Amino acid sequence: MTLSGKRVVQVEIKSSGDVFHELWKSNPHQIPSLTPTTIQNCQTHDGEVGTVGSVLLWNYFLDGKDCVVKTVVKDINEAKKSVTLEVIEGDLMEQYKTFVLHIHVDKHGVNNLVTWTVEYEKLNPNVPDPDSLMDFYKKVAKDIETHHLKN
Numbered sequence: 791m792t793l794s795g796k797r798v799v800q801v802e803i804k805s806s807g808d809v810f811h812e813l814w815k816s817n818p819h820q821i822p823s824l825t826p827t828t829i830q831n832c833q834t835h836d837g838e839v840g841t842v843g844s845v846l847l848w849n850y851f852l853d854g855k856d857c858v859v860k861t862v863v864k865d866i867n868e869a870k871k872s873v874t875l876e877v878i879e880g881d882l883m884e885q886y887k888t889f890v891l892h893i894h895v896d897k898h899g900v901n902n903l904v905t906w907t908v909e910y911e912k913l914n915p916n917v918p919d920p921d922s923l924m925d926f927y928k929k930v931a932k933d934i935e936t937h938h939l940k941n
Contacts, residue, residue, distance in 0.1 A: 793912045799924040801931040805938035807895040807902030811871040816840035825933035857881040871895040887911040904931045
């Protein structure tokens with residue numbers, strides 16, 4: 791059994807792809823107010839928001855429990871509308887040696903496609919694949935879409 795893996799989930803949203811990208815790139819502290827049942831808090835731990843190398847501390851609710859994760863922004867690509875976050879501390883590190891999240895938006899007129907790609911390495915073969923996290927990311931995208939469509 792392989793310990794390394796990759797999971798991808800795509801979510802079509804009707805809200806602005808530019809707004810979605812900008813939110814993850816420059817305003818992650820606003821995300822908890824848009825999806826409070828999944829993400830409760832986001833704080834800048836180090837660096838300046840919107841720059842590569844900045845460190846963010848997240849509080850979120852997954853699989854019935856409160857969790858914490860610290861991420862570092864590894865890449866921001868304006869042309870591709872993508873942000874890459876690497877987990878460096880927190881609950882996910884209890885199961886994964888590495889965990890990298892890529893958030894990418896493809897703009898197609900009114901409809902936009904958000905792609906969440908997770909690359910990971912499990913600590914051991916008994917660790918489950920992050921399927922519940924992929925459902926979590928779908929819910930986050932839909933919550934953000936719902937909020938922006940209301941306003």
